[in-house]
Amino acid sequence: MLVDLSPIIKVTGAKIKLDGNVGFNDAEFLGETYRFNEPLRVTGEIYNNGQSLTLSARARGIMQTECARCLKPIDVDVDFDIHELLSRAEDGAREDEDVILFYGHEIELDEIVADNFLMNISGRYLCKEDCKGICPKCGHDLNEGDCGCDREYIDPRWQALADILNQREDNDPD
Template structure:
C-alpha cells in the first residue's frame, strides 16, 4: 500500500486520509480477521506526520487459565515522515521516505505486531487454574486448599513440633 505524498509536501493539501485492509493471517496466525488500517497523513507547519490505528480481531489463549478467546487488538501509531535524516541517531523516531511514495502497508503490519500485549488474559481478574487439581477457578471452586493437609498428618506434625 503506497500513498503519494507530493501534494502534502507541496502544501496543495494539508490532510490526506486513508483506509485499507490487509490480510496477514499467513504470517501471524493469531489474527482472525483482515487487518483494518485507518488514519491520515498531514502537513503541520511543513512537518509531515503520519498517524494511524491498526486493528484486527485475534484468537488468543489466556496465559492464566488456557481458555481460548477472541478480542480486537487496536494499535495506534504516529511518526514524522522525512526525506532524509540529518542525524543518523534519530532513525527510530522518523520514517524516511526519499521519494513521494510512502509505503505504509508493511509499516502498518510491523507496527501492529510490535504493539501486541506480551500477556494475554481472558479477563483482568482471571483466577486461573488450581495448581493442584487443574480446575478452572473462573468456572468452579475446588477444595484443594482445605484437603491439602490431611487432619491426621496435621496432628502428627504438631506432635513432632513439640
C-alpha cells in the same frame, strides 16, 4: 497498505486521507502468539507540515490469542493510535528514533502499523478478570469446577517444618 504521497510531498498544508486494511501474519511476541483472522482497519491522514509528513492514524480490529491463565482461545479488541514523522530519504533526512524514512513517492504502512501494534499490546490477556486458570497437576479448567487435586501439596521434606509453623500459629495468643 501502500500510499502514494506524490500529491502532498511538495505541498505544505496538503493532506491525504487514509482508509484501508493492513493484513497481519501471526505475530510472536514475548512468547505469546497473536493471530488475526481479519486485517486491521486503518484510518487517519498523512499531513505535510512544511518540514516533514506527519502520519496520524487509528488501527482497529480483533485478534485471537490465549488466556494467560487457562489458555482458552479468546478474541481481544485491538484499538491503538499511530503517530509518526515521515521524511523522504532523497531529501537528506537521516533515520532515527523519531523519523521514518521513505524512498521515492510511496510509503508502505504495514510495517509501521505492525511496529505500533507491538508497542501497544500488554502481553497478558485474560478470558475474564477472575479466571481461575488450570490445575497445574491435571490440566483441568478450574473455571468449570474443582478437579479434586491436592494443589497444596508440600514436599515431605518440608512437611515437618510446616507442622512446626502450624503449631506455632495454633498456639499464638492472638
